[in-house]
Amino acid sequence: MVQQVVDWLDERLDLSGLKHFIAEKGVPVHAQEIWYYLGGLTLFLFAVQVFTGILLLLYYRPSSTEAYESVQFIVTRVPFGWLIRNVHSWSANLLIGAAFAHFFSVFLLKSYRKPREMTWISGMLLLLLMLGFGFSGYLLPWNELSFFATKVGTGIAGSVPLVGGFLIRLLRGGDDVTGATLSRFFGLHVAILPAMSTALVALHLLLVQRQGMSVPLRVEKHLKPGERVRQMPFFPNYILRDVLVWYVALAALAALAAFSPWGLGRKADPFAAVPPGIRPEWYFLAMFHTLKLIPSHVLGFEGERLGVIAFGLVAVFLVFVPFVDRRSRDGRNSPVFTAIAIAGVLYLVVFTILAQIAS
Amino acid sequence: MSSSRYWRRSLRSAVAVAALVVCARTAAAQPAAGSAATNTCASCHATLAEPKLSAPPAAFARQDVHRESGFTCIDCHGGDRTAADKLKAHDAARGFKGAPAGQTQIAACARCHSDAEVMRKYAPRQRVDQAAEYATSVHGKQLAAGDSRVATCASCHGAHGIRRVNDAKSPVYPTNVATTCATCHASASHMSGYMLAGKQPLPTNQLALYQQSVHYAALTKGNDLSAPTCNDCHGNHGAAPPGAGSVVNVCGTCHAVFAQKFSTSVHAQIFDRGCVECHSNHAVRKPSDAMLGTDAQSLCAGCHSGADDKGVMAATKMRGDIERLKAGLNRSSATVSALSNAGMEMSAQELAVGTARTRLTLARTEMHAFDPTHVTPVVQEGLATLAAVDKAGETATAELRFRRRGLAVSLGAILLVVVALAFKIRQLERR
Numbered sequence: 001m002v003q004q005v006v007d008w009l010d011e012r013l014d015l016s017g018l019k020h021f022i023a024e025k026g027v028p029v030h031a032q033e034i035w036y037y038l039g040g041l042t043l044f045l046f047a048v049q050v051f052t053g054i055l056l057l058l059y060y061r062p063s064s065t066e067a068y069e070s071v072q073f074i075v076t077r078v079p080f081g082w083l084i085r086n087v088h089s090w091s092a093n094l095l096i097g098a099a100f101a102h103f104f105s106v107f108l109l110k111s112y113r114k115p116r117e118m119t120w121i122s123g124m125l126l127l128l129l130m131l132g133f134g135f136s137g138y139l140l141p142w143n144e145l146s147f148f149a150t151k152v153g154t155g156i157a158g159s160v161p162l163v164g165g166f167l168i169r170l171l172r173g174g175d176d177v178t179g180a181t182l183s184r185f186f187g188l189h190v191a192i193l194p195a196m197s198t199a200l201v202a203l204h205l206l207l208v209q210r211q212g213m214s215v216p217l218r219v220e221k222h223l224k225p226g227e228r229v230r231q232m233p234f235f236p237n238y239i240l241r242d243v244l245v246w247y248v249a250l251a252a253l254a255a256l257a258a259f260s261p262w263g264l265g266r267k268a269d270p271f272a273a274v275p276p277g278i279r280p281e282w283y284f285l286a287m288f289h290t291l292k293l294i295p296s297h298v299l300g301f302e303g304e305r306l307g308v309i310a311f312g313l314v315a316v317f318l319v320f321v322p323f324v325d326r327r328s329r330d331g332r333n334s335p336v337f338t339a340i341a342i343a344g345v346l347y348l349v350v351f352t353i354l355a356q357i358a359s
Numbered sequence: 360m361s362s363s364r365y366w367r368r369s370l371r372s373a374v375a376v377a378a379l380v381v382c383a384r385t386a387a388a389q390p391a392a393g394s395a396a397t398n399t400c401a402s403c404h405a406t407l408a409e410p411k412l413s414a415p416p417a418a419f420a421r422q423d424v425h426r427e428s429g430f431t432c433i434d435c436h437g438g439d440r441t442a443a444d445k446l447k448a449h450d451a452a453r454g455f456k457g458a459p460a461g462q463t464q465i466a467a468c469a470r471c472h473s474d475a476e477v478m479r480k481y482a483p484r485q486r487v488d489q490a491a492e493y494a495t496s497v498h499g500k501q502l503a504a505g506d507s508r509v510a511t512c513a514s515c516h517g518a519h520g521i522r523r524v525n526d527a528k529s530p531v532y533p534t535n536v537a538t539t540c541a542t543c544h545a546s547a548s549h550m551s552g553y554m555l556a557g558k559q560p561l562p563t564n565q566l567a568l569y570q571q572s573v574h575y576a577a578l579t580k581g582n583d584l585s586a587p588t589c590n591d592c593h594g595n596h597g598a599a600p601p602g603a604g605s606v607v608n609v610c611g612t613c614h615a616v617f618a619q620k621f622s623t624s625v626h627a628q629i630f631d632r633g634c635v636e637c638h639s640n641h642a643v644r645k646p647s648d649a650m651l652g653t654d655a656q657s658l659c660a661g662c663h664s665g666a667d668d669k670g671v672m673a674a675t676k677m678r679g680d681i682e683r684l685k686a687g688l689n690r691s692s693a694t695v696s697a698l699s700n701a702g703m704e705m706s707a708q709e710l711a712v713g714t715a716r717t718r719l720t721l722a723r724t725e726m727h728a729f730d731p732t733h734v735t736p737v738v739q740e741g742l743a744t745l746a747a748v749d750k751a752g753e754t755a756t757a758e759l760r761f762r763r764r765g766l767a768v769s770l771g772a773i774l775l776v777v778v779a780l781a782f783k784i785r786q787l788e789r790r
Contacts, residue, residue, distance in 0.1 A: 237784065250773055
């Protein structure tokens, strides 16, 4: 049956090029190949987000008077609405976790080196977009925690030099977090960010397929002149392994959705006192805690502003890592960048734990 | 002292105060001209060795509401503050009065504080009837009768270094009032000789008792400045113990609904001391349901006993109703909480439990009419609300079971696919 469909299409579209590509495409086999699956896992979770997000869109109403009630309706009245919402919430978190793991694995393996600079940059931008998805999606249920966390989060944007005030009003749609902010975040979450990420995902995948998987420097060094790394057929061997990982992720999502459902909390009340324990999602905790630890003034400069500038510079630096790390580009070991990657992992883990303990 | 003598002395004193106030008003109550000029009072008194004479101007200079408004020593003490010579400065012909005490002090303060025109310039919202109220107080009456140990203005507000009433360091700030009153009222030596109406000695344990009360806790631990302290029940300038018949009105100032319910009850005619019969006066503790009933801890048992006693039957019925509602609330709250934690959306039920909890509060309020026919319907409403919550809880529990069964089935299916994929991969790689 499948063969008949392929033949039917082949007659009309001439799939010989594609068939040849699939038949010839291989994936390197070596000790670090396990890290390759993180990209596929991130892609799978992104697809889950798109699918569950579209279903949620059928019922969600993006206004301050109806948002909370519509989510409440989804989880109580809509058949399997609870499952869709819980899977969407959990998958969002797993997606960001997988994206970070993918980012650090690529960083440590130096897979960004020539000729994969564009793959790295598109991946970095995708990671930032995923964080944008998380930040904008957090407000959408319009509950107490997300409301006040968004207030704090958008307030931090005000520390960006020169354009801070403009940025706050751009994000909030006014001076404070209101229904206008919800409308903007909704637009960002379901239109602007998806459009940008779809284009970037397409580019990222195209580059990965075009250039193939990067072989780690350490593996390359052990090759004799003219020798190639052993390859595994992309189809079906690698694809089946990828699907297996996706199924495990699906099982984890289902278990999390059923046994640790995502609470809805109380509806946001802009006039209520700020409840205790306000904090952003876990993936912003390290940054949030760092900003809290910076003294209010450092050498006459506003501490929070310096922190925001520092985070901005780190993001810019990371985007341009392939061009800065010349040793990797030349095929040599790059211990400084390995140390930077390890320090980054340690910073995120330690500061996230510290923030959890502090709150 | 005989009654007629007491009233004659009171009348004489009242006339004296009135005369002082009237005379004083003519000269009232502007800060002495050129108040920023030389003040020999302060410079002389600062050099005196006796603290009683040197401390007052120092306290006045540090912080005093009158000084801040431009008043100086001579506005209360008279005399001539420009004179370098003590005799001239303290010359009675120049209006020197010394340290005003007793009725003279009342008159000195009233010179401004009873004059609406003067007070309008400095504190337009402040009342001007303090002296008139004081005259009606036990303190005022005792003073009029010649008792110089009673509190006058300076006893509570201080004489020098007077702070505004809303200054947290003022002795009459709500959190400080009890301690200020206790300066005299907790002193056995100071209070010796004062008797209650029944000729028993006036107790000195009011502060100790008050400190055990729910009111004191609310005021000092809960930072609730509206919680009552001494003056909220006794009055401040017109301080006097509320009469036995007025207690309900006094408590009802804040506890209006309880007072209204109580006024309809059979006990309103029987309890001489109103609310105090059950709740005490100074040591008002947090009430509990255990106070109602017929067991050893209950208050009702103090008067009611015997199975056929109407009071016993009413107390048993009301306590039973309240306990039934409490048990229902505990059960439903636990169900709702467990289901919420399991991820079920129970906010409507949480709201309903809150409504039932309000019914419990209302039942406890209705209980003050001491009539079960007022309590039972309220409890029934609460129980009906909880029955709906329990029904929704059963539905949610069934849904939760369904979800978990569904998960087990889907996880089984996923596991099968994973195993099948693993076999397929192994098969492919063996080729």
